[in-house]
Amino acid sequence: MNVSVDGAFVYFTIPILGGIPITQTTVSSFVVTVLLVIACIRLGRNLQKRPTGTQVLVEKGVGLIYNLTVSAMGNHNAHWAPFMGTLFLSSICGSLIGMTGFLRSVTADLSCTLTWSIMVTVIIWYNNIKNNGFGGWLKGFTEPIVVMTPMNIVSEIAQPVSMAFRHFGNVAGGGVISSIIYTAFALVSAAVLNAIASAGWLMGVILMALGVAIWLWNARKKNKKRYKILAIFSGLLGLFGLLQALDILSGVPILALGIPAVLSVYFDLFSGFVQALVFTLLSMVYIAGACPPPEEKVN
Numbered sequence: 001m002n003v004s005v006d007g008a009f010v011y012f013t014i015p016i017l018g019g020i021p022i023t024q025t026t027v028s029s030f031v032v033t034v035l036l037v038i039a040c041i042r043l044g045r046n047l048q049k050r051p052t053g054t055q056v057l058v059e060k061g062v063g064l065i066y067n068l069t070v071s072a073m074g075n076h077n078a079h080w081a082p083f084m085g086t087l088f089l090s091s092i093c094g095s096l097i098g099m100t101g102f103l104r105s106v107t108a109d110l111s112c113t114l115t116w117s118i119m120v121t122v123i124i125w126y127n128n129i130k131n132n133g134f135g136g137w138l139k140g141f142t143e144p145i146v147v148m149t150p151m152n153i154v155s156e157i158a159q160p161v162s163m164a165f166r167h168f169g170n171v172a173g174g175g176v177i178s179s180i181i182y183t184a185f186a187l188v189s190a191a192v193l194n195a196i197a198s199a200g201w202l203m204g205v206i207l208m209a210l211g212v213a214i215w216l217w218n219a220r221k222k223n224k225k226r227y228k229i230l231a232i233f234s235g236l237l238g239l240f241g242l243l244q245a246l247d248i249l250s251g252v253p254i255l256a257l258g259i260p261a262v263l264s265v266y267f268d269l270f271s272g273f274v275q276a277l278v279f280t281l282l283s284m285v286y287i288a289g290a291c292p293p294p295e296e297k298v299n
Contacts, residue, residue: 024104073288095272117160196241207238
């Protein structure tokens, strides 16, 4: 995940309307949009009455989105399924794009999640006004009693803010944690390898021989995984220490190898999916509240 605590890097600024900055997030958002459009065009071609292969998976996914929308918003709101599907895919792909290493996660920028939240809020207000009239919408701020008006106004403002910060905070925080842990392991790795290299190439050979000895002893006696891991670690530590002592391959953070990938499974895949799902479900619930069944609309 590519996240900077200083915010998104500005590539250049378009000199109109006081200057429009083109940031990492802007580029990532554009790439995600283009990829989703291309995927929709490719997957929507040559559809068959009897689906096979990829079409089966696509129809299952579309059906899942529609079923989720109907279960959360009701049958009368099934037409919101394409919007909710777009919101979910934009969110999950926007988080996953940070795994490329050179593009920034879209959802790691507050401006992105806040824009989505404001968009959902505007949709809610529009449907409230459409169904209840402008006067009915304003009347909602004074219910159940007039003195609650300030609290109701604060609640309307807090709703999009909380949605935006929840999504942004989890993704950006995960990226910062991953970066800190990776940096810490890299520093420890440099200290350990430098210590081995300073002792000379013989220390690296000894550690490699020790790893081989542990592996052979474990294969004959116990055959336990922890001894295999210890043997591999000792052998690799000796190998990289030897290479650094010979100045062939120096500066490789061996102790950090694999750590970013493991963390990325949680922060990019699992957490990104969960946050995308939560954001979409909240949008469904809030919009459904503004779009009741026809018989429940207030005249």
